[in-house]
Amino acid sequence: MATASGPARTFVDRFPSEAGVIKANLLVSFVALGIGAFFGLVQALHRTDILRVIDSADYYTMLTGHGVLLAIVFTIFFLTGFFHWATARSLDRPAVSTLYSWAWFGLMTTGTVLATIAILGGLVPNLGISADVLFTFYAPLQAHPIFYIGLAMFIVGTWLAGADWFLSYRAWRSDNKGERIPLQMFMVLTTMIMWYLATLGVAVSVVFFLIPWSLGLIPSVNPLLTRTLFWYFGHPIVYFWLMPAYMMWYTILPKLSGGRLFSDPLARVVFLLFLLLSTPVGIHHQYLDPGIAEGFKFIAMTNTMFLLLPSLLTAFTAVASMEHGARQRGGEGYLRWLGALPWRDPAFTGMALAGILFAAGGFSGMINAGMNINYLIHNTLWVPGHFHLTVGTAVALTMMAGSYWLVPQLTGTKLYSRPIGLLQVIMWFVGMVFMSNAMHRAGLAGIPRRTAEPQYQNFEFLTPIGSIFELRVQIALGGTLLFLSVVLFLFNILLTSLGEESDRPVDEYLPEPLSGPEGSPRVLDNLGLWTGIAVVLVILAYTLPLAGIIQNGGGLFGGGLPIPATVSAGLDFVTTLVTTTVNTLLEVAA
Amino acid sequence: MEIHTYEKLWLALALVLIVGFIGTITYGAAGVGIEMIDDEGGTVDPATLDDHPKFGDPGVEKTGENSYDVYVVARQFVFEPGTTQPIRVPEGSTVTFYVTAADVIHGFNVVGTNANTMAIPGQVAKFTVEFDEAGEYGLVCNEYCGSGHHVMEGKLVVMEQSEFDSWYEQQQQEGSN
């Protein structure tokens, strides 16, 4: 078996400064996971009316925190840590400048802290800071300026992180002329090009419209424009979440199952397809928006359907690589080989379970993508049901499972407990089956998402099978299991990092694919060409809709929209802060 | 580049599946004529909504033998009409809705049906629904719109024709006074 050979030393010994940066990224990621999961538990109990410990108005503060901390902070800090690892590992060279790496990490973290303060400020009455706008921050709902400023800093931080990996690549290239880009590096680079292209939308929205507007420098914004710019970014972010998971399925899962990746060139093709198709689809989140012509919605839908292709190819590769691994381990028969897989290894089992739920999520996603069927489930609980399978499991569970293999390489200590790890990934799977199936069915009954008390006076929701009460219980039970699973995960990782140093904490060797890149067309590695095509596709898909929205929606800045009275902004905050402090001081003095 | 036979087969199946999806939906959209929300409703200035000939006093309006227009304004946290007064339409009618928002983005969903749209300040969502039988439906705002989002609901009543006619007449008289 290939595992016998491999580098003599652990990652942390070879790249100590990189390991430091990566650990810091994972730390932020996991802290966000812990807080976000706690909010998730509160939501699951609150909206089902099983247990209400908060005011319903605060529900939206927590939901904003849940969305931002999990979908943005947890996932992306994990990604930056993981990509930093993959770059150093696959090029076998350290980053160009450790100081620079800390700089982007510092910027991302500062931005995160500012945005989090703005969000959590909503829980403190009289503070005057709030950002109860959910993670989609649709204007004219308005957040405190530090929310948008923090967000902008965070995004610029990710841009700088990407530059770090491009610099490493350039340095490697000058020493390795004519060689194929190592596979993991290739995946990092294509994902980051997609990210640069995609974040342009949200950067324009935040910097040119939302920050000036929240500071009172411009009176109004065009709500459909900022919403469209958000979704220009909001769909590709889905692939930004998924790509680290895919990278693990392509490059780590085959090894964990005891074999090798099937085909290196096809993996490259898949990542290129994502680069090309991820962005010109965002309008599929706006099937129900007025102000966008049906034709544009149709183009977005067609592109979306083609985006199924790389995911279907990935499903094939993942299963084929696992089968190959199982047969290497002596597995036989049509399906009996499944028994030969290393089910006691939490890293393997977690990823495999994540893949199973991703398949289910793929089916519900096909319903979302159909522009007419979408009308039935748009903004119902079906949608969170869907994305807790995709980002909430395919991505989150793969990241947690991958951590069981990755973290020991960074700490130089053995995983604290494999059985606890195994229990943790199984609990996530079971909890998610409860929560997600119930959310899907609740959505079919018409129960809306993002609602603190979906219990109404004028009507009752009806479900064809089971009862609404049963759905509520399943959501609450599933949410509780998921929360406990996160607690176990954090506990296991914490104790791992406190453990004793070991010479060989984990087998980190990754074998070469069965068919390598040699035979494949070199054009696959021509990143400039693919970037060009991606840009053209985006221009084709977005120019006309954006022009229409600007022209018809009252121009770039909308017009005459009053600033909603529910939110305070700008200098308001300073005055409130000063007066409350003075009042408190006076009270204390009295 | 070497591609495994099974993989080729899988690739072909995947492509057939995708083209099939696009085909059915195109058929649904173009052939059967399922209507999408689009830019047909036009735009409106949200700041002067109260002076608007239709949205200034939103409600039901008869436009033909069996057809009606319904104007609805969504604002934190009510539908006008819908929340304090139900939206009333007669059975067997064809109703075209015009929905907009006065302050922030809202949703407008007739519960349990695919009559579902976003209400965006500045934009008018236009869509047509046929109401065959008398009955009552719930209305719900399904886009987060602020701290009272969960109380934003309403009712739509499909009335018997005669009942509706007398109600409508009364409305007209009150309006002309």
Ligand code: HEM
């Ligand atoms: C402890 C585990 C979790 C629980 C109990 C949980 C529970 C929930 C619930 C009940 C909602 C629906 C709230 C509503 O629409 O009213 C929700 C929304 C959401 N969850 Fe989770 N969740 C968990 C983990 C995750 C993870 C791991 C992610 C992503 C990585 C995630 C991402 C989201 C997002 C993006 C939303 C939508 C927020 C919005 O509508 O603005 N959740 N979650």
Ligand SMILES: [Cu+2]
């Ligand atoms: Cu999308």
Ligand SMILES: [Cu+2]
């Ligand atoms: Cu609402």
